[in-house]
Amino acid sequence: MDFVDNYGWWLLALVLIGAEMIAPGYFLLWIGIAAGAMGIITWIFPALPALAQAVSFGLLSIAACGAYWRFVRPYAEQRDDQPLLNKRGAQLVGQRFVVSEAIVNGRGKVKVGDGSWLASGPDLPAGSEVEVVAVEGTTLTVRAVS
Known part of the structure; x- marks a missing residue:
């Protein structure tokens, strides 16, 4: 046995x-x-x-x-020398972009490269410059750049 x-x-x-x-x-x-x-x-x-x-x-x-x-x-x-390698959204935190579709009632879009991402933040007209402060899923949380 x-x-x-x-x-x-x-x-x-x-x-x-x-x-x-x-x-x-x-x-x-x-x-x-x-x-x-x-x-x-x-x-x-x-x-x-x-x-x-x-x-x-x-x-x-x-x-x-x-x-x-x-x-x-x-x-x-x-050991990870590139912790944000496959985290595209996290790589965008701190960067500045232009609002492509006005942010109304806290929702809009920003132009990132040749595409656009959903954005949440203060109401802003298209063409405004914003800075990414956080990422929640596929939505960028932005603030207005003065």
């Missing part, structure tokens, strides 16, 4: 780590590492009951995911 337990955990580890390659998100990797650790534990303690194995696996999975969240994730976020 211990042969199946050992290799069962290691097989589960390989399946989870392989699934991480198909659907990346980091959590399957860490749960797979916990399954691999369970393979080692059942190799060292072959008489470990199934309930103890299940509880240990759950605790190891939580600990592994917590270790990722606490130690690895902050490091990965700090």
Whole structure:
């Protein structure tokens, strides 16, 4: 029976780590590492009951995911030298544009490059210069430039 337990955990580890390659998100990797650790534990303690194995696996999975969240994730976020690369709206904060459709009742459009974006802000006529102060989804929050 211990042969199946050992290799069962290691097989589960390989399946989870392989699934991480198909659907990346980091959590399957860490749960797979916990399954691999369970393979080692059942190799060292072959008489470990199934309930103890299940509880240990759950605790190891939580600990592994917590270790990722606490130690690895902050490091990965700090390495990003272009944090706004795929955040087009966030790149526009602080830039100035011209109102292309008057902002009436807080809604209008501003010309950005060769297109236009929805804008919210104070009522302004077309042709006014505005500065982007925030982005909410696909709407730019603007203020008038004096």
